[in-house]
Amino acid sequence: MTPKYKRILLKLSGEALMGEDPFGINRQTIEGIVAEVAQVSRLGVEIGVVIGGGNIFRGVAPGAAGMDRATADYMGMLATVMNALALQDAMRQAGISSRALSALNIEQVVEPYIRGKAIRYLEEGKIVIFAAGTGNPFFTTDTAAALRGSEMGAEIVIKATKVDGIYTADPNKDPRAQRYTRLSFDEAIVKNLKVMDATALTLCRDQKLPINVFSIFKKDALRRVVLGEDEGTLVHV
Numbered sequence: 001m002t003p004k005y006k007r008i009l010l011k012l013s014g015e016a017l018m019g020e021d022p023f024g025i026n027r028q029t030i031e032g033i034v035a036e037v038a039q040v041s042r043l044g045v046e047i048g049v050v051i052g053g054g055n056i057f058r059g060v061a062p063g064a065a066g067m068d069r070a071t072a073d074y075m076g077m078l079a080t081v082m083n084a085l086a087l088q089d090a091m092r093q094a095g096i097s098s099r100a101l102s103a104l105n106i107e108q109v110v111e112p113y114i115r116g117k118a119i120r121y122l123e124e125g126k127i128v129i130f131a132a133g134t135g136n137p138f139f140t141t142d143t144a145a146a147l148r149g150s151e152m153g154a155e156i157v158i159k160a161t162k163v164d165g166i167y168t169a170d171p172n173k174d175p176r177a178q179r180y181t182r183l184s185f186d187e188a189i190v191k192n193l194k195v196m197d198a199t200a201l202t203l204c205r206d207q208k209l210p211i212n213v214f215s216i217f218k219k220d221a222l223r224r225v226v227l228g229e230d231e232g233t234l235v236h237v
Contacts, residue, residue: 004228007046007122009149010037011142011159014052014083016216023055025086033160034090036222037127041096045226046122048152050130050145051087053079073137077104080141084110084131091127098127103135103144115151122152142200150207157209158225159196160216165233166193180233188235195235204235211235 016033019026041047056079084100091098099121101113110131111117121128133144142159149157166188169177185205188195195201195213204211214221214232224231 009154011145014055052141070137077132100129103132142196146200146203164215
């Protein structure tokens with residue numbers, strides 16, 4: 001089987017690591033995600049991962065109410081570093097070589113993000129985990145995924161969610177909701193389908209970097225996306 005994409009950027013939300021828990025990291029869930037990523041890595045695909053921090057920040061969110069936005073955003077970035085370390089450790093235990101790079105400088109804990117180094121790691125077959133978003137407040141990890149995907153020369157941004165694509169309505173509330181197989185960036189923006197935030201969508205559109213939205217909890221779904229099969233929803237120019 002020949003992958004359709006040689007290099008991908010996987011956007012993994014912090015919430016995806018929770019499983020059925022209210023917050024934090026569910027060990028069984030993170031091991032399942034690592035198994036899906038490993039399956040794709042064995043196909044020879046170079047993988048970058050941008051990780052969110054909602055699973056950790058959710059636990060402190062009530063205390064952050066009324067907090068200065070920039071301060072809250074920096075707290076969220078630190079949460080993504082914690083998730084990156086957990087993901088890197090789970091990969092190590094699974095025998096997968098990976099490197100975590102942070103946009104915030106915390107050298108005692110994680111390597112700083114340097115573009116050339118990240119590309120070299122990808123070329124060596126290591127999975128690169130990008131932590132701390134863009135390193136700037138007011139930008140989401142969706143935007144970080146669009147930015148890192150563009151910087152790394154990824155051929156697609158693959159957004160892992162709990163739903164197997166983008167629907168005309170919430171499939172959990174409306175049984176008549178239909179899954180889109182393909183959408184243009186302009187359609188996604190005009191219809192306000194909340195694929196990603198507007199900054200991330202616009203950046204991907206301008207860079208002609210397609211996005212595929214799929215369920216990380218659907219077995220072998222990531223592999224099917226990488227092979228170019230009908231899985232999830234493809235957003236393209």
